[in-house]
Amino acid sequence: MRIAVAGATGNIGALTATALERDGHEVVRISRALGVDLQTGDGLDAALTGVDAVVDAVNAPAMGLDETIAFFGATTRNLLAAEARAGVRHHVLLSIAGLHRVEGNAHYSGKREQERLVSEGTVPWTIVPATMFHDFAEMVADGAEKEGVARIAPLLIQPIAPADVAAVLAELATGAPAGRYVDVAGPGTQDLVDMARRTHQKRGRAVELVPTWSAVFGPSMAGEVLLPGPGARIAPTTFEEWLAEQK
Ligand SMILES: NC(=O)c1ccc[n+]([C@@H]2O[C@H](COP(=O)([O-])OP(=O)(O)OC[C@H]3O[C@@H](n4cnc5c(N)ncnc54)[C@H](OP(=O)(O)O)[C@@H]3O)[C@@H](O)[C@H]2O)c1
Secondary structure, three states: OOOEEEOOOHHHHHHHHHHHOOOEEEEEEEEHOOOOOOOEEEEEHOOOOOOOOOEEEOOOOOOOOOHHHHHHHHHHHHHHHHHHHOOOOOEEEEEEEOOOHHHOOOOHHHHHHHHEEEEEEEOOOEEEEEEOOHHHHHHHHHHHEEEEEEEEEOOOOOOHHHHHHHHHHHHHHHHOEEOOOOOOEEEOOOOHHHHHHHHHHHHOOOEEEEEOOOOOOHHHHOOOOOOOOOOOEEEEOOOOHHHHHHO
């Protein structure tokens, strides 16, 4: 099959493109650095020529609520319209488990808009809600770090290895549209602060971590809201196995 990966230079997009090629598929890589801008639509029609399925693993920069909704709205509308013109038969969206239980988070609001457009669109679809990735804690702590101190929330999550997410996306993109797929999660629960501490240790970085619910993530993300729902698909790689492979 010929499959386009939007966000193919990113964390999950790059791994998904590699997994698809390993399975013998032809991959079209889409990103601004590769000459296609989903916000303007520039280069999109040419990129989707002859494409059977599209995986959307695009990400928005950290912005306010309205800007994030506008970003995911524009990129998704442009992608779906170009897919309809090109006769693409399957749109696979990487989304977030627990998305509909969290209010007031800009990124989650943008992702909800993305899900709405995909599920109301004309291109047959699969939405894949994944839990946070094993590198999420480090990403959050890096974003929050000021003068050697990072204030981050002690989120209870069940993280998944990026390569496991990519394997699921590659598998689903080559199958029939499945609508809303079950949550996809890793094998065990973790505390975000503890994950960040262990990742920093592994990298030899000294960062003071201060647990708080008044930084990026508020109390609406406390408790079990981010954990996978019933019947979730559990991927194999533990946080410890992933961490052991980090440099
Ligand atoms: N982090 C988590 O724990 C987690 C958990 C569940 C789901 N997710 C979801 O996973 C998705 C992918 O995340 P990620 O961490 O893999 O992303 P990432 O590493 O930040 O990569 C983002 C990709 O999007 C591309 N991109 C950004 N703006 C674009 C534009 N206007 N046009 C075309 N391409 C554009 C980037 O390439 P260029 O810069 O070259 O354009 C890059 O390839 C996100 O939607 C996120 O919500 C994340």
